[in-house]
Amino acid sequence: MQIYLPIAEISINAFLLLGIGGVVGMLSGMFGVGGGFLITPLLFFIGIPPAVAVATGVNQVVASSVSGVLAHLRRKTVDLRMGTVLLVGGIFGSALGIWVFSQMRSLGQIDLFVQLSYVVFLGAIGFLMLQEALRALLRTRRADAPPRRLHQHLWVHKLPLKMKFRTSGLYISVIPPVLVGISVGFLAAIMGVGGGFIMVPAMIYLLGMPTKVVVGTSLFQIIFVAAFTTVMHASNTYSVDILLALFLIIGGVIGAQIGTTLGLRLKAEQLRILLALLVLLVSGKIALDLLLTPAELYSISIDGRW
Amino acid sequence: MRIPGFLIAFIMLLGLPARGEEVVAALSQTNVALTATFEGSEILVYGAVRREAPIPEGDPPLEVIVTVQGPAGPLTVWRKARRAGIWVNVEAVSVSSAPSYYAVATSGLLGDVLTATEDLRHRVSIPRAIRAFGAADTVPDAEAFTDALLRIREEDGLYQLLEGEVELDRDTLFTARISLPANITEGVYSTRIFLTRGGAVIDRFDTAIDVSKVGIERWLFVTAHEQPVFYGLLAVLIAMFSGWAASAGFRYLRS
Numbered sequence: 001m002q003i004y005l006p007i008a009e010i011s012i013n014a015f016l017l018l019g020i021g022g023v024v025g026m027l028s029g030m031f032g033v034g035g036g037f038l039i040t041p042l043l044f045f046i047g048i049p050p051a052v053a054v055a056t057g058v059n060q061v062v063a064s065s066v067s068g069v070l071a072h073l074r075r076k077t078v079d080l081r082m083g084t085v086l087l088v089g090g091i092f093g094s095a096l097g098i099w100v101f102s103q104m105r106s107l108g109q110i111d112l113f114v115q116l117s118y119v120v121f122l123g124a125i126g127f128l129m130l131q132e133a134l135r136a137l138l139r140t141r142r143a144d145a146p147p148r149r150l151h152q153h154l155w156v157h158k159l160p161l162k163m164k165f166r167t168s169g170l171y172i173s174v175i176p177p178v179l180v181g182i183s184v185g186f187l188a189a190i191m192g193v194g195g196g197f198i199m200v201p202a203m204i205y206l207l208g209m210p211t212k213v214v215v216g217t218s219l220f221q222i223i224f225v226a227a228f229t230t231v232m233h234a235s236n237t238y239s240v241d242i243l244l245a246l247f248l249i250i251g252g253v254i255g256a257q258i259g260t261t262l263g264l265r266l267k268a269e270q271l272r273i274l275l276a277l278l279v280l281l282v283s284g285k286i287a288l289d290l291l292l293t294p295a296e297l298y299s300i301s302i303d304g305r306w
Numbered sequence: 307m308r309i310p311g312f313l314i315a316f317i318m319l320l321g322l323p324a325r326g327e328e329v330v331a332a333l334s335q336t337n338v339a340l341t342a343t344f345e346g347s348e349i350l351v352y353g354a355v356r357r358e359a360p361i362p363e364g365d366p367p368l369e370v371i372v373t374v375q376g377p378a379g380p381l382t383v384w385r386k387a388r389r390a391g392i393w394v395n396v397e398a399v400s401v402s403s404a405p406s407y408y409a410v411a412t413s414g415l416l417g418d419v420l421t422a423t424e425d426l427r428h429r430v431s432i433p434r435a436i437r438a439f440g441a442a443d444t445v446p447d448a449e450a451f452t453d454a455l456l457r458i459r460e461e462d463g464l465y466q467l468l469e470g471e472v473e474l475d476r477d478t479l480f481t482a483r484i485s486l487p488a489n490i491t492e493g494v495y496s497t498r499i500f501l502t503r504g505g506a507v508i509d510r511f512d513t514a515i516d517v518s519k520v521g522i523e524r525w526l527f528v529t530a531h532e533q534p535v536f537y538g539l540l541a542v543l544i545a546m547f548s549g550w551a552a553s554a555g556f557r558y559l560r561s
Contacts, residue, residue: 001343002343002344002345002488003342003343004340004341004342004343004344004488004523006519006522006523006524006526006527006530007526007527007530009489009491010488010489011344011345011346011488011489059541059542059545060545062542062545062546062549063545063546063548063549063552064549065549066545066546066548066549066550066553067548067549067550067552067553068549068553070549070550070553070554071553108382108384108395108398109394109395111395112392112394112395116392223546227542227545227546230538230541230542230545231535231538231539231541231542232538233538234530234534234535234537234538234541235534235535235538236534238530238531238534240530240537240538240541242526242530242537242540242541242544243342243522243523243526245541245544245545246544246548249544249545249548249549250548253548253549253552254552256552257552257556290392290393291391291392291393292393293388293393294386294393296454296458297385297386297387297393297454298383298384298385298386298451298454298455298457298458299383299384299386299395299458300381300382300383300384300455300458300459301381301382301384302379302381302406
């Protein structure tokens with residue numbers, strides 16, 4: 001069944017969209033990631049204009065984070081105060097990202113910019129995840145490995161403007177969380193992702209937050225940054241396609257539930273290696289598209305449209 | 307003998323058809339609705355040649371050309387080149403006006419049924435339908451860019467040259483089928499039917515097809531452009547509601 005998307009202005013098979021939403025939703029349920037970093041490139045691959053893919057991807061992130069954060073709120077594993085500080089940074093970062101996005105669009109380089117961002121960030125994250133997962137796999141095999149220290153005093157603890165974060169049990173400067181928020185908001189605007197894949201490691205290793213509140217707090221922040229970014233994209237680039245988002249969301253929420261159940265039955269370390277390989281595969285495909293001589297050197301951009 | 311185009315125009319100005327042959331035509335549909343499930347459409351153009359006198363003997367044969375043109379607008383054609391190992395959009399040529407869709411169907415080879423002068427005047431062939439003034443200022447080979455524009459749009463089925471696709475019966479009745487692909491944009495699609503003899507246009511009939519988004523498609527498109535903030539908030543609300551509903555729904559199913 002073909003469906004005509006009013007903003008992307010192309011006709012796409014509805015089951016393909018539900019399928020993409022479903023598969024990514026399943027992976028996000030299995031691995032506890034938002035999935036924006038997979039949805040957006042998959043939309044490029046099926047021919048959705050990159051600007052629409054980014055803006056609609058971030059809209060889909062809103063749905064998956066709301067669905068995820070509710071469980072964390074019930075379990076009280078959300079540090080609302082830290083979330084709010086991150087959020088302030090996120091709003092600034094997103095506004096900056098939207099501005100850069102518009103500039104790149106008027107220069108005719110938005111496709112390249114988005115693709116390069118994906119290659120760099122997905123590539124780096126993929127390598128880090130693979131390294132971490134392999135190390136964890138080795139650690140479980142060697143039971144005599146030294147345990148990780150629970151609380152470390154890092155340079156970030158010496159900065160001014162300190163604030164008490166009771167849920168996280170931290171008394172740290174607000175500067176690092178604001179900076180983390182800014183970078184994540186920036187990535188949300190230019191890549192159409194929630195940014196959990198950057199924020200979660202930053203919260204654990206940079207801010208020293210306890211692992212149990214990390215995912216909930218990051219989801220909480222992502223909802224608002226993604227919502228803000230969606231509205232900004234809608235009013236600046238007119239490239240949010242509600243119909244496209246709806247199909248991705250429907251596929252996504254069903255997939256996520258299946259993924260969560262499936263994830264409980266599989267081994268965590270092996271899952272993480274799989275996810276890392278998947279991330280590397282996607283970034284490799286985008287990199288290849290940039291490196292290989294394209295079949296068509298010319299492209300058309302209609303003035304005044306994304 | 308070929309009749310110069312200006313003479314025909316002059317005679318037509320006087321209100322006298324050159325040879326007393328007129329074209330009357332109609333379309334199978336004058337409205338195309340871009341609904342959510344739009345998969346393309348086929349327009350049947352049909353008509354007849356009306357004559358006061360019998361068909362002239364010994365004249366060059368009668369030919370029919372049908373063109374359908376979608377809304378036109380400015381665009382930019384980019385060319386990639388390798389920079390620091392990756393392929394980047396480097397050079398650009400602005401095209402001041404190019405139709406989003408253009409189909410030309412003829413009863414014979416376009417070069418045979420229409421002279422170059424007449425083509426220039428009526429802008430019938432595909433290269434004549436686009437205007438790329440001043441393009442040569444920016445790059446030395448601007449033609450390669452306009453060629454690429456034609457090639458890309460032809461591959462997408464947006465520009466179609468349908469030579470010999472107009473069926474002309476007994477020099478009087480004709481039909482042509484024009485397909486509108488699924489990726490067309492909305493607007494007024496002006497349709498022209500030309501009657502030619504010996505490459506010269508002897509009559510012309512103009513009509514239009516109205517292609518518009520309808521229902522939810524139309525509403526979403528208009529809202530996205532006219533009330534973007536409201537549209538953005540709506541997108542967020544739908545996403546939040548879906549997220550909540552999914553979570554609540556599956557929790558209910560599990561319990």
